[in-house]
Amino acid sequence: MTLNRSNLCWLALALITAGYLIFWALLLGATATYSTPESWLKVLGSTEIRHATWLSLVTCCLAAGLALLLAVPVGYLMARREFRGKSWLDAALDIPIILPPLVVGLCLLIFFQTRIGQVIEGGFDVRVPGIVVPESWRPEPPFKRTGEDEFKPGSKEMAMNDEARKHTLHIPGFPFTYQLSGVVLAQFVVAAAFAIRTMRGTFDHLSARPEEVALTLGCTRFQALWHVALPAARRGMVAAFCIAWARSLGEFGPILVFAGATRMKTEVLPTTVWLELSVGNLEAAVAVSLFMVALAVLVLVVVRATGEKV
Amino acid sequence: MIQLDHISWKAGGRVILAEVTIAIPANTYAVLMGSTGCGKTTLLEILCGLRKPTSGRVRLDGVDVTDLEPRERGIGYVPQDLALFPGLRVREQIAFAPKLRGLPPAEIEARVKRLAEQFGIVPLLDRLPDRLSGGEKQRVALARALAAQPKLLLLDEPLSALDEGMRAEAVSLLQKVQQEHGLTVLHVTHSSNEAAALGHLQLRMSGGRLEALQD
Structure with missing residues (x-):
């Protein structure tokens, strides 16, 4: 193959891509070789970390499930209906994505100090x-x-x-601040924005025609959504759940501010990394981080298998 | 009988349909022709209630249905892409409308069987849409529309995806279906041969207006 200008251009682009991937491989490689597999297993087997892992899995599933419940109707509305102010609403739905995570936590904390927040928590x-x-x-x-x-x-x-x-x-109310429910809420507010993006993209790519035909066959709009749009969107729903789940797993700032970092109570895996780092236990922080990387890769594989893009 | 009374449709400041007025008698096979983008599909969508006209009224058998929901109009609609429901087997596609109406399972099964036999799709009943050919999809879409027992059938270029041989077969099938079910059909096409073979009434749309070519 001769190196003409076009080939040279592709070669340069491939080198940039390879350079980026190599950088990431070096980062993960350095982290993985910092300690031994025996020490990972010892760390991951400790009571506190097993509890944090269990809490992470449960809270992530709850937050992702709630995010999906919200994302399906909102995504469908945004994909199928034209209305005044839609572009503003679209931008507003992205606010949790662009807000600094600590600010999300602070907003939650302040909201539950207001009258409405106190009624929600105190009844x-x-x-x-x-x-x-x-x-x-x-x-x-x-x-x-x-x-x-x-x-x-x-x-x-x-x-x-x-x-x-x-x-x-x-x-009675339902307490959130510095509670486990607060962990779920903090994960949910950010994860929901990602789930909504995914569901909107899914419905955008699905033709509205089958739903319109369903309307002529006797469906109400809700029945068309339930019987036609949702079965067609099931892969997108799996992807939205996984993306929300992965996002919840990595959530740290809002949880720290709003739910705290109490061992065996509101400690989830990202909190564990922070707690271990703060006491200088780098080996434990590395082990938990690698475990989170493995979970994230697993989620990525599942999302790719659904055919959706993250 | 379909009556369109001064139907207009504007989109983005452009007039797509301008005061369209036409009456199509019951049990007529009407064929609508016109260039791409002239508003044929828009007219069908207004008829079946998927779009509200900017002005004008739609009457079916003398009843003003302009403000009725699509499901309340008793109109069967087969769009150009056929729009089969992804993930539903042929049997479920045909049973869709009878099930929504809450018919007993035995009656639904009998209706599915009758239509499947009429359209020659009995061996396909357990297939998913992505395992069907263009001609098979077209038959399933027609059977699904007729399972709702409509009085009026709207067909938007239903034969456009078929090759010449299949098209001739489909034309005779459509004629047979129209006569057997006593339907009023409005069929959109670009093909003058198709129009000549099928149409009792030939309509042409041009510049947002509709005219009858022959009766």
């Missing part, structure tokens, strides 16, 4: 005059409205307050 009270509410369903004593001073025990106000408590039902 709310409903007055039910004429009905005596069982003790376990009443608000916690002392019962007082926000902004009022505490009642003195044995006072007239306290007696009146106890009477009011009898007729008040407490609807």
